[in-house]
Amino acid sequence: MDDPKDLVRRGYDALSLHYDAAFQGETKYRRWLSDLSGELAESSRVADVGCGSGIPVARDLVKAGHHVTGIDISEVQIQRARELVPSAEFIHADATTVDFPAGSIDAVVAFYSFIHVPLDEQFLLLQRIASWLRPGGLFVATMGHREWTGTDDNWLGAGATMWWSHADIATTRSWLTQAGLVVESEEFVPEGDSGAVLLWARLAE
Numbered sequence: 001m002d003d004p005k006d007l008v009r010r011g012y013d014a015l016s017l018h019y020d021a022a023f024q025g026e027t028k029y030r031r032w033l034s035d036l037s038g039e040l041a042e043s044s045r046v047a048d049v050g051c052g053s054g055i056p057v058a059r060d061l062v063k064a065g066h067h068v069t070g071i072d073i074s075e076v077q078i079q080r081a082r083e084l085v086p087s088a089e090f091i092h093a094d095a096t097t098v099d100f101p102a103g104s105i106d107a108v109v110a111f112y113s114f115i116h117v118p119l120d121e122q123f124l125l126l127q128r129i130a131s132w133l134r135p136g137g138l139f140v141a142t143m144g145h146r147e148w149t150g151t152d153d154n155w156l157g158a159g160a161t162m163w164w165s166h167a168d169i170a171t172t173r174s175w176l177t178q179a180g181l182v183v184e185s186e187e188f189v190p191e192g193d194s195g196a197v198l199l200w201a202r203l204a205e
Helices: 004-022 030-039 058-064 077-082 118-133 169-178
Strands: 047-051 068-071 089-092 105-110 131-145 149-157 162-164 181-191 194-203
Touching: 004 030, 004 077, 004 149, 004 162, 030 058, 030 077, 030 105, 030 131, 047 058, 047 118, 058 068, 077 089, 105 118, 118 131, 118 162, 118 169, 131 169, 169 181, 169 194
Parallel strands: 047 068, 047 105, 068 089, 105 131
Antiparallel strands: 131 194, 149 162, 181 194
């Protein structure tokens, strides 16, 4: 099989515009972003892991007065993000290789991106994220509900292959605790015959 990360990169390169249209990019995550903004102090620093085209997360958080750095493995997504949200910073990279100074980030957002990270790298990425956060900083992410790894060779009916991998939520919860993050809430988000889990966690002070 091709390198999973390369499948993800190529998939989003091919389907960047189609993905935004299919998942209502302009308006998705509205409540989640509103709740997050309510938790953040003025001019907070936010890292968006798997930022996609920058819409809506980076755009809405910048509008709310925060400093946003988006990270994405897809060059097409990053190019679009830089055009669509010029006031944010965007890094074209595999998130598992990116680093920020310890304690320099107020919140990390990861909506539907961890599910594209190889399972054996997810705990290490959580540890890395915890190191970025200031004490009391927030991690808000969607994670898999059931353990599963697989591909779709015709994702969204658009002819591109996509790859996913995620642990069950109990395992993810354990990883968060080991990384020093305290889970404050969980919300199941239905999707087809399964779904994701929206997690809010905070770095222990």
